[in-house]
Amino acid sequence: MKKGRQVTMKEIAKKLGVSVSTVSRALQDSPELHPETKRKIAEAAKEMNYRPNLLAQSLRISRSKTLGVIVPEITSHFFASCISGIQDTANTRGYNVMICQSNERIAQEKANIQTLVSSQVDGLLISLSRETNTFEHLNELYEREINFVLFDRVEENIPVSKVTFNDAGGAYQVVKHLLENGFRRIAYVSGPEDLYISKKRKEGYLRALTDFGVPEDPSLILISDLTLEGNLQVAQHVLHMDPCPEAVFCMIDPVAVDVLTEWKKSVIRVPEDIALAGFTDNPTAAVVEPPLTTVAQPGYEMGKLAVSHLLDQLDGQASEDPVSIVLDTTLVIRKSSQHLPSKN
Amino acid sequence: MKKGRQVTMKEIAKKLGVSVSTVSRALQDSPELHPETKRKIAEAAKEMNYRPNLLAQSLRISRSKTLGVIVPEITSHFFASCISGIQDTANTRGYNVMICQSNERIAQEKANIQTLVSSQVDGLLISLSRETNTFEHLNELYEREINFVLFDRVEENIPVSKVTFNDAGGAYQVVKHLLENGFRRIAYVSGPEDLYISKKRKEGYLRALTDFGVPEDPSLILISDLTLEGNLQVAQHVLHMDPCPEAVFCMIDPVAVDVLTEWKKSVIRVPEDIALAGFTDNPTAAVVEPPLTTVAQPGYEMGKLAVSHLLDQLDGQASEDPVSIVLDTTLVIRKSSQHLPSKN
């Protein structure tokens, strides 16, 4: 397979004995061209299977009609949903999308930004890596006046638009639900403490406790590094706590699933001995046994909204001032939080 | 946020009083330039935060160093894994990736191809949509001498390289496992019959039966359209079959999971009353109750291999002749196929 040559406007022009600019205008359906000329050119273009060279076009008009997306990892169902929403919306608005994953590393995140900027994307959608705790690279983007929007994993002190979930609210919802089911000793399994969502969800957890008059107990706040090992450690730790918590709220579903799996090897039963809840509503949450109570956050919608806002910004349809869009989450009650023995 | 202007070579040239071509050569570390000149230019470039304009570069050298990827849907864990493998490998080899999803529709697939070709990608990696049963768009690519590689969902009659799993072999593995566990009446739940994987996995299923001297029974071959409804219909159908199959092998995990969930509402128990197996080893397979026996197909590896081959082709390192790379699958035995009552 040799490299195929593309038909260019020049070739159409030569074939028809007109100038390249005429071809250009014809293909743009310019009103100042003779209809018959336009017709002939359109015909020839079709026949020769002409396709505009987007690179040349972008270079000329200084707009690539391409957006860059950086997510921590594509294989996460949540981020895949975001990407899906971004793609669909961007495409219908005439934009392409280049996707990168940071693999949760700040170095990769920076490299991705460089590449995408070099590729002349018109704007960026970024969800920060787990490692990202310094923000010069984002400030640089801001100073270079490159449009970008942060979503889900954001940093609040960057003066750009952000789309997030009401993480605190979602955590509040689920902890409130646990409290209403009669649980009092509720543990919170957090991720690394500097993560945006760790903080926000802890906020909601604490607020719910306060609202229900349950005193905060630091020993009930556990931290996992979100690896399988970390999650299993937490699971073991809970088993050996005395007194054992009545319910455990995990910051994200995968932690809850790992914990649940580990507990199954012991005598502890969910929800009979201990209730469990997660956050995200991953596909796995619905199918584990017992099904996991969790908080649904529609990634597709988030992607859609983030990209819509970015495009509005690019089109000048959105205000110059950064806005913060906060999406609501939905509590999904399943069996893992239903205290059957004492209730039925 | 106004649109930021990028530093160009022209500006570096002006600042240093040299020509643009000198700057260009300096940044390429050309040996014919005076070292001191190179040093000064490199310094200025760094100071001015120069980034090459990849669009202009690509236009000039007629290579975009970008690959296009088309998958049926990004939110599928398997395809997300493929993408991840593609990304990582492409990046380390200096290529960017543009990802599109066809949403399982052929029209979208065609549109994606158009866009990516217009964007001057150097090559394409395509996994066909469920709807794709005509192939002119692929033949056109071939005739236009555009490099592309098909993966996972391929069409055999296109003369390009393909990367697939040994689908028939994987199905054989799992059905053989069921047969060895003593099951004889084994049903196969297929997807739409013109799907590549439907055919291949059926092949393996039938071959295993033959090898074990079990006659083929057409009533044991069921077809789902792979929607939730379709899967539930199949689940119900199996419940009402008389005699009931002893084991059910589903073409893909999601079908098995849906079927399992539906059966849980009935009196039927897995694996006590009926064994169940899937294919793909989705994350859900490991966490359902009982855990699902399935066939693991490493998507990350597939992506890696597919893109490696494409890049070798682009670099002229691979032969011109299309090759067919077949990856082996791994049988993952879990509880859903363990006939506990009769065995223990």
Add this chain to the structure above:
DNA sequence: TTCGTAATTGCAGAGGATTACAATTGATAA
């Protein structure tokens, strides 16, 4: 001193498309 050669650097065209401006044509009005 003069010439040849090597070392450096600049000029200009190309890659494909867009667009302000100029040029051509034909027709209408005076």
Add this chain to the structure above:
DNA sequence: TTATCAATTGTAATCCTCTGCAATTACGAA
């Protein structure tokens, strides 16, 4: 008949970078 204007098309510059070739400079050799 000629000036004028509209309609149509072409010319050339531009976007940014790369690169073949020409030009310049300097230096040692004759």
